[in-house]
Amino acid sequence: MKPAVLTGEHFMTGDVACAEGALAAGCRFFAGYPITPATEIAEHMSHRLPDVGGTYIQMEDEIAAMAAVLGASCAGVKSMTATSGPGFSLMMENIGLGVCTETPCVVVNVQRAGPSTGLPTLGAQGDMMQARWGSHGHYEIIALAPASPQDIFYQTITAFNLSEKYRVPVLIMSDEVVGHLSERVVIPEPTAIRTFSRRRPKGRKDRFKPFCPGPDGVAPMADAGDGYRVHVTGLTHDERGYPVMTADCHAEMIARITGKIRRNLADIIRTESYRLDDADVAIVSYGVSSRSSMAAVDEARQEGIKVGLLRLITVWPFAEEAVAHLSRTVRALFTVEINLGQVHLEVERCAKGRVPCHLVGHAGGTVIAPERIVQAIKDHL
Amino acid sequence: MKKAKASPSHPLDALVRTERIPHIWCPGCGIGTAFSACLMALHTSGLDLDKTVMVSGIGCSGRAAGYTRLDSYHTTHGRAIPFATGMKLAKPELQVIVFSGDGDLFAIGGNHIIHAARRNIDLTVLCVNNLNYGMTGGQVAATTPTLAKTTTTPRGNPEQPFNLPLLVYAAGATYVARWTILHTRDLTQSVQEALHHKGFAFIEVLAPCPTGYGRRNKERPLDTLKLYQERTLIKNGANPAEAFLDFERGVVLGKFVEEQRPTCIEMYDRTCRLPDSAAG
Numbered sequence A: 001m002k003p004a005v006l007t008g009e010h011f012m013t014g015d016v017a018c019a020e021g022a023l024a025a026g027c028r029f030f031a032g033y034p035i036t037p038a039t040e041i042a043e044h045m046s047h048r049l050p051d052v053g054g055t056y057i058q059m060e061d062e063i064a065a066m067a068a069v070l071g072a073s074c075a076g077v078k079s080m081t082a083t084s085g086p087g088f089s090l091m092m093e094n095i096g097l098g099v100c101t102e103t104p105c106v107v108v109n110v111q112r113a114g115p116s117t118g119l120p121t122l123g124a125q126g127d128m129m130q131a132r133w134g135s136h137g138h139y140e141i142i143a144l145a146p147a148s149p150q151d152i153f154y155q156t157i158t159a160f161n162l163s164e165k166y167r168v169p170v171l172i173m174s175d176e177v178v179g180h181l182s183e184r185v186v187i188p189e190p191t192a193i194r195t196f197s198r199r200r201p202k203g204r205k206d207r208f209k210p211f212c213p214g215p216d217g218v219a220p221m222a223d224a225g226d227g228y229r230v231h232v233t234g235l236t237h238d239e240r241g242y243p244v245m246t247a248d249c250h251a252e253m254i255a256r257i258t259g260k261i262r263r264n265l266a267d268i269i270r271t272e273s274y275r276l277d278d279a280d281v282a283i284v285s286y287g288v289s290s291r292s293s294m295a296a297v298d299e300a301r302q303e304g305i306k307v308g309l310l311r312l313i314t315v316w317p318f319a320e321e322a323v324a325h326l327s328r329t330v331r332a333l334f335t336v337e338i339n340l341g342q343v344h345l346e347v348e349r350c351a352k353g354r355v356p357c358h359l360v361g362h363a364g365g366t367v368i369a370p371e372r373i374v375q376a377i378k379d380h381l
Numbered sequence B: 001m002k003k004a005k006a007s008p009s010h011p012l013d014a015l016v017r018t019e020r021i022p023h024i025w026c027p028g029c030g031i032g033t034a035f036s037a038c039l040m041a042l043h044t045s046g047l048d049l050d051k052t053v054m055v056s057g058i059g060c061s062g063r064a065a066g067y068t069r070l071d072s073y074h075t076t077h078g079r080a081i082p083f084a085t086g087m088k089l090a091k092p093e094l095q096v097i098v099f100s101g102d103g104d105l106f107a108i109g110g111n112h113i114i115h116a117a118r119r120n121i122d123l124t125v126l127c128v129n130n131l132n133y134g135m136t137g138g139q140v141a142a143t144t145p146t147l148a149k150t151t152t153t154p155r156g157n158p159e160q161p162f163n164l165p166l167l168v169y170a171a172g173a174t175y176v177a178r179w180t181i182l183h184t185r186d187l188t189q190s191v192q193e194a195l196h197h198k199g200f201a202f203i204e205v206l207a208p209c210p211t212g213y214g215r216r217n218k219e220r221p222l223d224t225l226k227l228y229q230e231r232t233l234i235k236n237g238a239n240p241a242e243a244f245l246d247f248e249r250g251v252v253l254g255k256f257v258e259e260q261r262p263t264c265i266e267m268y269d270r271t272c273r274l275p276d277s278a279a280g
């Protein structure tokens, strides 16, 4: 066996750093299907997993990849897949199965510009709303947005930890620029990496109710083959996991799978503030666009405009309180994202008309230049 | 009543989630018989049932997982095989059975079954072929005979159905059999063999769907069973190319293929993993 954690200083792409983060988090199963700009994650996993006791498989399509990831996770192994827009669309039904059956797993979307085949080799952030509710039905999901190779290394670990803790698929909404950018990545000692694994059941196997939540709102999860003889279904089910086709049971189940997320927002939602303390104007951004935004903050301040940045690390569930708070303390909000207004809608919703909200975005294919952000701020002030 | 509670009334009760009975299957439906044969094979297989998993897709046949007292997973329509593939690869000591319908496994899931057969992944796949989509009310399937009437082919099916044994064999399956629910003893034995077979094992089980298919094709449940009795021929070792399903000409049953080929996991371990000595 080779070490799973490559402690040391490296120069690597975001895609490779994502794969290394997964291995450091304990991921030992990857099912994938090649797609630009996410292919390098699969390639790196195919090379690394068998040497650390894991398994890689290239499936026949992304539907199969997502299904295989759920099957592997139900067998007790931390599992991941990675894709881009077209594959993300194909994964949606089984992401919903993961939500409904509360199966931990991590799905990476290295976003490229869509719709359809779009711009395969050029980045965008156009799948953010699809990440929120791309599968049918009402549910909660967790989505993170990395801004650099170093960032995606840690966020992938966080993604696994959150997914294991809350038994929910966690989406990593990367993009082509972060995926293909090579930067310095420092990987710490294994002992400095905190990993979390799902709680397993204890006690009498014949009395175990696989969907009966503990005090934290999350049920312990039995691995296939552990003797609990669980039944797991994507039909609406009760605490035994048995289908019950009533509105009441459905309300209860949806309350359970949304409640475990909604009641733990403080633990799940991560944001970073940059020069916000005395800011008159705030930018809300995430992923690669938060880097453009950070540069814009510095530029604007050089010109005497007090701008700050709220960087969303967790995009879903949305940082409602942080944005609402900002809307009470600044004169204007600017959302910077590579689409024509997705997270921007959420910012507007949370600002509740207290301050003007502006979008700095475009359809995709390039990052947003800091000067454009500064100009937009000047134009609107 | 008390007596019945004290001792299980049926040897298979331990394998059934009896608290979920009554099941949803219609009177005269063939799925229950296929399911019992599968459970009987499991019961007598000598396998560690705590390490045996049943995976189903969606459909009347796909409800089987929900009635089985095993670790059982009722997944999405067509995706039982890739789900089972992930599970088997992640935990090879599991014995994984896929129990699902013809529409689930060969229409929406057709891509997955051919790739699973190609990989020779160690799964036991039972396909209940009732010639239509039972659950959604009897629409045409990839297995519906030409000219047969369904709710979406009211004037008859203009298309040709798949020959399932030939298809999986051509894709690489290493165990291929076909039985009807009238041939329960052969079927049970075949499931046992398939469970112990190393590699991708496929069994097609012909079963009546009186509600969806029979009604529209003037076949009462007994008529279908009569066809199974009178128009079938057991021919073990038959070339799967002879297995085209046409009751007018006669339908071949039997164990068509039993071959050895390294499994997906064996090949992965051999090809992709470092030999122990080189690891470090």
Ligand SMILES: Cc1ncc(C[n+]2csc(CCOP(=O)(O)OP(=O)(O)O)c2C)c(N)n1
Pocket: B058, B059, B060, B061, B062, B077, B100, B101, B102, B103, B104, B105, B128, B130, B132, B133, B134, B135, B136, B141
């Ligand atoms: C993605 C998707 N499409 C369609 C359906 C509706 N649907 C449910 S069962 C089924 C057909 C099942 O047919 P088969 O696998 O032959 O099972 P049977 O009911 O005949 O046993 C369909 C189309 C679904 N559940 N999911």
Ligand code: SF4
Pocket: B024, B025, B026, B028, B029, B030, B031, B060, B061, B130, B134, B135, B208, B209, B210, B211, B212, B213
């Ligand atoms: S509809 Fe057909 S397949 Fe479904 S339970 Fe009824 S008879 Fe069986």
Ligand SMILES: [Mg+2]
Pocket: B059, B101, B102, B103, B128, B129, B130, B131, B132, B133, B134, B141
């Ligand atoms: Mg059918």
